[in-house]
Amino acid sequence: MTDFAFAGKAFDIRLDNGVIFHNTYAAEGNRLVYEQIDGAVEGSSEEVKLYVAELSPRMYLVGWNERSGAAVTQVLDFKTKRVTVFRSLDAGGSRTGEVHSGTFEEVK
Numbered sequence: 001m002t003d004f005a006f007a008g009k010a011f012d013i014r015l016d017n018g019v020i021f022h023n024t025y026a027a028e029g030n031r032l033v034y035e036q037i038d039g040a041v042e043g044s045s046e047e048v049k050l051y052v053a054e055l056s057p058r059m060y061l062v063g064w065n066e067r068s069g070a071a072v073t074q075v076l077d078f079k080t081k082r083v084t085v086f087r088s089l090d091a092g093g094s095r096t097g098e099v100h101s102g103t104f105e106e107v108k
Contacts, residue, residue, distance in 0.1 A: 002028055002029040002030075004025075004029035004052060004054070004060060005058050005060070005076075005078045006023075006025045006029065006060065006062075006076060006078075007025055007026070007027055007028065007029035008025065008026070008027035008029075009024075009025055009106055010022065010023065010024040010025070010106070010107045010108075011023050011025075011104045011105060011106050011107060012037070012104065012105055012107055013083055013102060013103075013104045014102050014103050014104070015083075015085065015100040015101070015102035016100050016101050016102055017039070017100055018038065018039060019036060019038065019039030019040070019100075020036070020037050020038040020039065021034050021035065021036055021037065022034070022035045022037050022107065023035075023104075025050075029050065029052060030049065030050050030052075031047060031048065031049060031050060032047070032048050032050050032062075032064060033045065033046070033047045033048075034046060034048070046066055046067060048064035048065065048066060049064060049065075050062055050063070050064055051063045051064065055075070058077070058078035058079050059075065059076070059077045059078065059079065060075070060076045060078075061073065061074075061075055062074045062075075062076060068089065069089065069090050070087055070088065070089040071087070071088045071089075072085065072086070072087050072088075073085070073086045073087075074086075076104065081103055081104055081105065082101065082102070082103055082104075083101065083102050083103065083104050084099070084100075084101050085099065085100045085101070085102070086098070086099050087100075
């Protein structure tokens with residue numbers, strides 16, 4: 001297991017657009033299974049490879065690429081339990097992006 005605060009744990013992430021994810025992280029902190037439990041594509045899920053950097057103690061930049069071609073980057077701040085998300089995806093023949101903020105809590 002790594003020293004990442006999220007490694008081997010599960011969290012519910014609630015975003016400002018009403019979307020809720022259930023994220024389960026591998027013990028090594030290198031993989032994630034996410035499931036959208038509320039929102040436009042409720043029930044969608046995928047296991048992805050993570051790219052992680054510790055920005056400061058208990059604050060992480062976590063990113064991954066999805067099968068759909070979407071690229072997701074999150075800043076997880078374990079001091080404040082806040083998350084900032086950037087998602088980039090193909091839409092209408094061009095690339096678009098969106099930024100969201102929210103909160104997260106560990107699910108035991």
